[in-house]
Amino acid sequence: MAPAQPETVPAxxxxxxxxxxxxxxxVLMTPTHGKVEAAARNARKSRKRFAGGLSPGMRGNASIARSARSTSALLRLGGFEPTALHADVGRDLTRFAFVAYVCELTDELVLGQQPDPKLFSELCAxxxxxxPGTLDARAPGPAVLRRYELVLLRELGLLPALRQCAVCGRTARAPVDTRVAFEAxxxxxxxxEHGSRATRLDATVVAVAAALSGEHTDAAGLAEIDQRPPGFRRGLRDVTYGVLRQHLRRPLRSLALFRQLAIGGPRGSED
Ligand SMILES: [Zn+2]
Structure with missing residues (x-):
């Protein structure tokens, strides 16, 4: 429950x-109130109170309070103090598309106001x-998106079975270089037994998806995945997006950006 008095929360x-x-x-994601909607009065006319802007993907401290008319579910956004660089994101279309996708995916899949500090910290990560603090380095590859897709599914309790059979729980025998039955x-x-008619996927792809969905994945691990052959990366993308699609109510608008930019998003150039 959001406060009647203004409260400053990371968002x-x-x-x-x-x-x-x-x-x-x-629409804000917060660690303590989950996903909330807050009205920013005059934000479109006066630039003073929201001097840093209000763009998707911005991290900062939000001052929120229940509306004076307490019947309204809509909160009031008193201010938003950015805590991380954001202004230059429009200059780099890959980063722009990645941010748009991460935000839209989170918004679509997170429905309620359940506090989820872990999901919030993964979103910030x-x-x-x-x-990052500077945009001079090369933009990251799509593995960072695969990691986030899987973590989001994990935190929302939607992660598919990636090691044991989804029906009977037996370990699906799949030595490296073989194929494993998988149906999102x-x-x-x-x-x-249960997957005799299912699609077969590269067992290594499924093993990497299982590892990515775990607690820790470092930057070197992600870079290593981005260097794998296109067929592998396409397989990994199809695993994660095939699962996500089961839970999305509509196609994501941000996917059009990946198509335009041909940068290996969920429906990118690797099709
Ligand atoms: Zn089984």
Whole structure:
């Protein structure tokens, strides 16, 4: 429950939409209140109170409070103090597309106001990789998106079976260089008995997805995945996006950016 008195909380902006002539509704992810919507009064007319702007992917401290009309579910956004570099993101289309995708995916999959500090810190971590203190270095490859997709699924309790059969729980025998039965709509990996008609995937791809969904993945591990052959990366993308698609109510708008940029997003140039 959000406070009646203004409270300052760490937040990531996921989306904004116009409200009337002058206001904006800002969809925020917070560690303590989950996903909330707050009205930023005059944000479209006056640049003073939100001098740093209000763009998707921005990390900062948000001052939020329940509306004076307490019947309204909409909170009030009193201010937003950015805590990380963001202004230059439009200059780098890869980073821009990655940020748009991460924000839209989070917004689509996180439905309620359940506090989830772990998911919040993973969201901040992926944004930190995409938008570090300086944008001089090369933009990250798509492995960082695969990691975030899997972590998001894990935190929301939607992660498919990646090691044991989704039906019977037996370990699906799959030595390296073989193929393993996998059906997203049947819960993930399947054993020989339950997956006799299922799609077969490269067992290494599924093993890497399982590792990425775990607690820790370092930058070197992600870079190593980005250097693997296109077929491998395409397989990994198809595993994660095949699962995500089961939970999305509509196609994501940000995927159009990947198509335009041909940068290996969920439906990118590797098709
Ligand atoms: Zn089975």
């Amino acid at each position: 990531v902006i996921l989306r904004t939409r116009p409200l009337g002539d002058a206001d904006l509704v800002v 992926v944004l930190e990789i995409i938008l 709509r049947h819960g993930g990996v399947l054993c020989a």
